[in-house]
Amino acid sequence: MYIPSAFRIEDKTRLSAFLGQHSFATLITQDGATPFASHLPMLFRPDLGEHGTLIAHLARANPQWQHFAEGREALAIFHGPHGYISPSWYETAPAVPTWNYAVVHAYGIPAIFDDPDRIVALLRETISFYESSLEQPWPGELPAEYLDKMIRGIVAFEIPLTRLEGKFKLGQNRSAADLQGVHQALSHSAHADDRTLAEFMRAEGHVPTTAS
Template sequence: MRQNPSFVLESPDEIKRLVRENPWATLVADTENGIVASHYPIVLDETSDQLSILTHVGRPDEQLLELGTREILMIVQGPHGYISPGWYDAKPAVPTWNFVVAHLYAVPEILSDEENLRVLGDLVDFFEQHMPEPRRMNGTIENAAYASRISAGTVGLRFTPTRVVAKSKLSQNRPDETVDVIIRELEGDGPYAQPALAAEMRRVHDIRRAARD
């Protein structure tokens, strides 16, 4: 991913935040049989001081990705959207795309069956916590027994990146007044409205303005 000093995302806390708020990742492996990609939910290991991510794959994806034998790329994509040059001033301009993304590289650690079952429970709890009546994986004896059976069809992973390339391209190179226009357009009801992207831009630019002032 091409980097620009204006858009580099270096803060470990910000990358953790990106993972927490966008818990659906793409795993890419350059295997002996060519490039393979899979998509899975992820959750941060909140007990680790490092950036460490827990997930699982369904069998036989662990073989297709050749997990544990080579470096894997995990892509975590945040809010993104089209930015029209009509939202700038009257000077000549071209459109762009604003986005937040992290490319994380590691050789995944394969978890034991016991650890995998715990990770599956953590994943379910992470998503079910927002439901009015959460269905926990281990909520009942019957459910726990069922989960234990189906977990045999999955392989748990711990992904602790040894290399991180992250980018937050949110019009940081534009004047404040232009940024304000872009945010309003993204918050509106036009064809390229993206409220989540607008909220992320507002958050980042408020922090930058506070630091500058």
């Protein structure tokens, strides 16, 4: 991924937090010479391996798991907030439109595991992760026969990461006045995605203290 130095994120704590908050990923592998993509929730374990490990599952009917046997590196893309940026929001002129966004690319070689106890543990961990923020979390209790059927219908895998690339393009190369104009416009947008991007800018410390 092309990453200008101003937008490069290498801090493991920030990358880990991003993968936890934006955990629905696009997993890309190669089927011979053809790229193949699936869209999956993936859990990140930052302390497992030098760069952390992703763990997930996909439907057995999905042919992508067969690509794992080739031992090729896969790419998981985690998307954060993004939005169009109008030059009319800048104090500096002339300027052109752009797109601001946050994304993390995770690379590694997937490995399937088929131990039933480990698969059940993965499913329970996944359920707990996504249910924990709900007012009345679903406990995840299922009849044994139904659970066994579900397990037979999935393929569980992990990806020990060889590298992580973070790119947060949030206008760091612009002046404080330009950043303030962008943040103000996004904050008052009718689109929820724009307002989320504005909040992300603030959380990352790219909003001047005078911004409203």
